[in-house]
Amino acid sequence: DADVTQTPRNRITKTGKRIMLECSQTKGHDRMYWYRQDPGLGLRLIYYSFDVKDINKGEISDGYSVSRQAQAKFSLSLESAIPNQTALYFCATSPRGSVTGASYNEQFFGPGTRLTVL
């Protein structure tokens, strides 16, 4: 099955360390997104990318950076992790246009990465 995968699934790190979270997809979608989930706050958009050369900040991009290495890969980096970046991080994808079984306004989510910054 075409899928969205995230690595690692769990990570514990220390304040000040550089961390990279990776997302890969086999859905053939052009658009990719990074969200963080905090209890009581829902999901908030960090960055999104509509193709390899088109990367945009979301509502909470401070302290994060991203890299779109290929259509299928979108990585999120924390250059210097801090405790309030402890959260559940999700990658999502969506197609550019309507394709069989999905449309451009539907997002497909990976299983998440639980990050703890001590």
Place this chain on the structure above:
Amino acid sequence: AQSVTQLGSHVSVSEGALVLLRCNYSSSVPPYLFWYVQYPNQGLQLLLKYTSAATLVKGINGFEAEFKKSETSFHLTKPSAHMSDAAEYFCAVSDREGTYKYIFGTGTRLKVLA
């Protein structure tokens, strides 16, 4: 600016009872609306979506939602709760053109009592 409000961060129902999860949106034009479900230790799965056409939308697992423009609401319902429905539910809104970015509500955790 768009926003989504989910009333009730926690909802408890008895097995077999009606499930009603509330979602109200704020948007200058009717947006696209979505309900996602998150089971423990899993990602989000689309339950249903409203994009135009019919205002009553049927989704997976017996859920449905009705778009009411006059009330700016998109409440999620299921006639009879099952233990397996216990999860967290998120309402989301996006534009009808442009970036199609999602704005999520804060979520409602559904507990089903035996």
